Amino acid sequence: MAQEARGMSTEHVTGNQTGDEAPSDGPLAGLRIVELATVIMGPYAGAQLGDLGADVIKIEAPGGDPTRHFEPQRHEGMAGATLNLNRNKRSVRLDLKTTAGREALLALLGTADAFITNVRPDALRRLGLWYEDVARDHPGLVYVNAQGFRSDSPQGNNAAYDDILQAATGLVWLNEQVSGEAYYVPTVLADKVCGLMIVQSVLAALHHRNRTGAGQHVEVPMADTMIAFNLVEHLAGASLEPVQEPGYGYTRVLSKERKACRTADGWMCVLPYNDRNWRDFFTHAGRPDLADDPRFATMTGRVQHADALYAYVREVTPRYTNAQWQAFCDRVSIPAHPVYSLQEAAESSYARQGGLLQTALHPTEGAYRYVAPPVRYSRTPSQLWRHCPNLGEHTAEVLTEAGIDPAPLFAAPSTGHARLPRQDTSEPCAG
Template identity: 55%
Template sequence: MAVAAEQGETMPGKAAPLAGVRIVDLTNVIMGPSATHILADLGADVIKVEAPEGDSFRHYRPSRTPGMGGNFLHLNRNKRSVRLDLKRPEARAALDRLVATADVFVHAMRPDAIRRLGYGYEHVRTVRPDIVYCGAYGFGADGPYAHKAAYDDLIQAGSGLAALQTAAYGEPGYLPTVLCDKIAGQAIANAILAALYQRRCGGGGQAVEVPMFETMVEFNLVEHMVGFAFEPPLGPPGFNRVLSPKRKPYRTQDGYACILPYSDRNWRDFYAYTGRLEFVGDPRFETLSIRVQNIEVLYALVEEEAVKRSTADWVAFCDRVSIPCMPVLSLEELPEDEHLRAVGFFGTAEHPTEGAYRTMRRPVSFSGSTFAISRHAPRLGEHTEEVLREIGLSGTEIEALATDIPSPKTVAADAAALETTT
């Protein structure tokens, strides 16, 4: 796929896959915005409806301008921002008029909170009967946890993910990434696409529920179900190969690398290269299913041999014989990785208020359309007047909606002051 050096430039080509789809987005922080980020990059018109104080993710530092943090720039590109105080009836009336033009309504509030706001499915479908309504919850709305607050750490703890670290580190731990938010974001995007397809096929609108907790329990058990899948169980949950504390990047002469012989042929080539021929023909490692039961012995072997050669030597050998191998790259090294450079994954763009910034293109590609950043991440409420005029509000009505709402600059300054004192 051809990618412009300046990824912020609008690129000519066929319409994007979701061109013509309008999404009203009441989500904030990471989980919901990561879902609408996917959909916006696919061409949907994502209208980000923000409270007067804006999405809290705006205010994480560092930033060049208050309210425009670096993470926000990537996650909210190709979206428009409309600022409404939904506690006011006139703002809710404006949102209703916006919803009437939309294909999708997505929020990440708890079920009782969205109903109190007045935007449960029952109301939204009276405004737009064929709407795809997506509630992105922490926990399924019908369970006893429905009213619990949900953050990534909480779901890592509750879904079994934190407990999985015990085998390797001796105690539960959180992964140093908001994995649950991002996996749930993928699930939200997939569910919305499926519902849009069903509507396109004549199925009409519907309510869709995507709970983080249930999503991550299923995600974690994909490989860890093993003997626990049977009734009665044939063994405890837990996949031996990935639970081994010896499964890790291995120290080489000059760094760390993933060295992962996997197939029968991979192991034979590894034994020959390292001279560890005593492993050849050992019945404990003869086939994959048997090796998995004795994998710690082999992981220890790789660890012992890895340090005898440089990372470059290991990569060269492994690539030559098709053994999976990769140097451990830091986040800072990724923009200079030869593969990412070759496929044009990273780029630069010029934000109209934030200046030059680093971009990442959409990871997936389509032969029928090219990727473009058609809109940079919006300032708080940047498109309020534009969108409200599109749905027929007059200048007087738009001005009335802004009455008594602090300016975005004041909100950002207040957020910055709060961060400094907490």
């Protein structure tokens, strides 16, 4: 049933090999998005819009998106990250440092509903692609730019990638409070959170345009987005005037004892939460009296004494196996789960039953695995309808659609796997 909800099966699929438009039943069918973005943040946003049926046109420099050079890969320019981030898109290869390339992009924007980019503001201005430049001819366009910092701030044109944003927005500090070491979260969290915010922004601005006919400029500064994200729970005592101690930081989450628990045969997360959960847990541990201990009897007390509470949990859990803990916790409705590796999570029975990791046959790359869209629509399921394109594969097709004759200006896209020039690391992008 889960696979049917996505319109997919667990067998090899070929996707759309004909270059047809997106399925007409996708929730965003009929929308065209032009994506001038590289690495993770912008392409992640574009991939989600493409999964929902939008016609996403990815503009790539002559060297291609840097993810095309990640390893491992079977052929030059088609790494695993690229296969997943750039599915359901068409690739147009343009050199925006040339007049012809810029004019081609501007013509494409005239056919688009929305434009998303993570090129830095000064570079967009130099290219004549800043919002005011584009809006003069395309006032109905939704223009969304995302970069490290607000464009009107002193840092507005600073280079900024995920590690930098983790440092600038409190994430590295939060890790230091717990572990004593200023380390990064081992995932590109800022890139992905901000990619989600780009999607939200595009859809909100398009809804406004549908009501009023007016496009607009939307800016998604990564720093602002991640500070707001981190403060959801960590504003804490700083939300009050005057500030109430301990100020910034949610005490329970910052407990140094808030860790996975060793069991008789592995590791578990066991998280009693409400009063009944804790009473059941203490009874199972042979200490029912702790349920009436003033430190642990209320939510307020448990938060204030989180170190002692979590230390006790970790003292008790080695008595039983993972399976025994899971059975007990399920019976009394205590949240619990074994600690999984990435592979165990991706290949678990839960993930398999939900069809979260699918196998497809790419026309040039052969069999590959991709991450299926996690959100389930009862009437308009997301799906793979076009495999990740080779660099510039749709240049002639898309430009012709926009009324531009590509023959005099662009070489015919190669169908082989000639080595790509490496992406210039000074490319003025963020995320």
